[in-house]
Structure formats: structure tokens, C-alpha cells
Amino acid sequence: MPVQKLPFFTQMESGDCYTMELYHDHANQRLRLDDYRGNLKKAVTHALAIAHEQSYTKVILKARQEDLSAALAQGFMLEGIMSRYFKGNDAYCMAFYLTDERRTSDFWVKEDKIIQDVSGVPRLMENQQIPENYILRFATDEDAQELAILYSTIFETYPTPMNDERYIKKVMVEGTIFSVIEYEGTIVSAASAEVNEMYHNAELTDCATLPNHRKHGFMKVLISALEQELIRKNIYCSYSLARSLSMGMNAVFHQLGYEYGGRLTKNCNIWDKYEDMNIWGKDLSFK
Structure with a gap:
């Protein structure tokens, strides 16, 4: 059943060996994966399926250093680093684009x-x-x-x-x-x-x-x-x-x-x- 299209809301999702916190942002056509535990590959696969279902054009992942390679392997790209974000450990700002228009910067x-x-x-x-x-x-x-x-x-x-x-x-x-x-x-x-x-x-x-x-x-x-x-x-x-x-x-x-x-x-x-x-x-x- 599709998620109700409120302008923005937080949703907890759990599956086979993972739990994640998703921030639905219809106003900005994006899905943020703000937190996660367990199998990142399975969590990301489910998050991307939700993004397609909701017609989002960008998926954002705040990844920990140990998950950087796994996120890249799933098709995410590194856009920046938030130093000391996770209680003193860096957060890696990863993005997955679902359209060429959203991926392309004009300036x-x-x-x-x-x-x-x-x-x-x-x-x-x-x-x-x-x-x-x-x-x-x-x-x-x-x-x-x-x-x-x-x-x-x-x-x-x-x-x-x-x-x-x-x-x-x-x-x-x-x-x-x-x-x-x-x-x-x-x-x-x-x-x-x-x-x-x-x-x-x-x-x-x-x-x-x-x-x-x-x-x-x-x-x-x-x-x-x-x-x-x-x-x-x-x-x-x-x-x-x-x-x-x-x-x-x-x-x-x-x-x-x-x-x-x-x-x-x-x-x-x-x-x-x-x-x-x-x-x-x-x-x-x-x-």
C-alpha cells in the first residue's frame, strides 16, 4: 500500500536483518535515510524501492565510514562529509539520483x-x-x-x-x-x-x-x-x-x-x- 503523501514525515522500516529511519520529503522530492542498523545492502534496496514508488528524484544516505564502500557499491555517490556528526565520528553524505535532471547541476x-x-x-x-x-x-x-x-x-x-x-x-x-x-x-x-x-x-x-x-x-x-x-x-x-x-x-x-x-x-x-x-x-x- 503506498505511503500517504504528506509533505514530510519520518517512517521506521524494518526487514530481514535491518532497521532504518526514513524521512519522506515530498516537498523536495527526496527520501533521506537518516539512520540505519544491520544489513545496509538490504536496507538500501528497500529504500530505493520506496523512492521509485513515491516518485522521488533523490535518495540521501548519511553513511558511517565503515559502510562507505558498501554504499558506493549500491550506486550511491559521495557528495560531502559532515565532520563529527555521529557522536564525534564523521557522516558521509551519499546520494542516489533517479533522474538525470536532478543529478545535473546548473551552476x-x-x-x-x-x-x-x-x-x-x-x-x-x-x-x-x-x-x-x-x-x-x-x-x-x-x-x-x-x-x-x-x-x-x-x-x-x-x-x-x-x-x-x-x-x-x-x-x-x-x-x-x-x-x-x-x-x-x-x-x-x-x-x-x-x-x-x-x-x-x-x-x-x-x-x-x-x-x-x-x-x-x-x-x-x-x-x-x-x-x-x-x-x-x-x-x-x-x-x-x-x-x-x-x-x-x-x-x-x-x-x-x-x-x-x-x-x-x-x-x-x-x-x-x-x-x-x-x-x-x-x-x-x-x-
């Missing part, structure tokens, strides 16, 4: 040039300061509606429904931390850290600033605040996926000491198209 050479340019930007030597009349703080569920308005203003399309205050409240309950900057009582910039308690890592995401309040370096301020909160929670693996075409966001992570870990082809639908995403990672224990 690869331009994105390579952006990475080259970013690598020449000096690292930050001291904390960024915010101008007077701006306030830095962490968000509460009472900010969900205003955050939803911010994200709907900035993004035409986004991989997750950040324009829905109910969704924002849900992820807050699940452990996502939002740092925000206010101006005259209004949130003008925000970022979040999505904490994975099982593997002790956090994804920095949902970065947005209203156009009239840019050029103050707010993202560096917000991300630095989130890093301090993660350290307080004993989370030392911090990573992010930045739009490969965004010189600004890639420069922010480079300046803050993050290391480039590869590029995910047409990973998600953001702004107005499927975009490649750069992996950036940082070990906060050396902050």
Missing part, C-alpha cells in the same frame, strides 16, 4: 568560483558587535507568528514550512533554538540551531534578515550566540548547509571558522528552484 563552475573567493576572506578575530537600538536574544514560542512572517517575507519557497507558526512552535518543542535580533520591538533577523540529541550535533539553519537591516553582520552575531548555547548544552558538532550561490552566507561560515565539506547537488527547493548546498562544519570544542 557548478560558478559555485566553485564562489568557494575560491570565500577562502580568501579573512577569518574573524573578534566577536561582531551590533549597532545601538538593536537587541539580541533567544526566541520563545510567543515569537512563532512573527518568525513565520519574517520567513514568508524573505523566501519565496523554502525546504520546510517556516511560514507556518504552528510548525515553528513544533520544532521549538523538539529542541530547535532560535536566536533573533529585534529593532524597535520587531524581529528583523533570525537563525536557528536544530539539535540532534541522539548524535550530539546541531544544524545551523533558517538564516534570514530583512533587506533594510542587512550589512550589519547580523548572521555572524546570531550564529555566534547559537554556538555559545550549544556549548552550554555540551553539543560540539555544529554544521550548516549554505546555498552554493550565496557568497554572503558561505563567507559568514568561513569567517566564523567553519570548514568546507563538499556540495550537495540540487539538494532542496529554496527561493525559486532546486539549489546546490555547501556543507560547512565546525568542532565547537576548539572554539
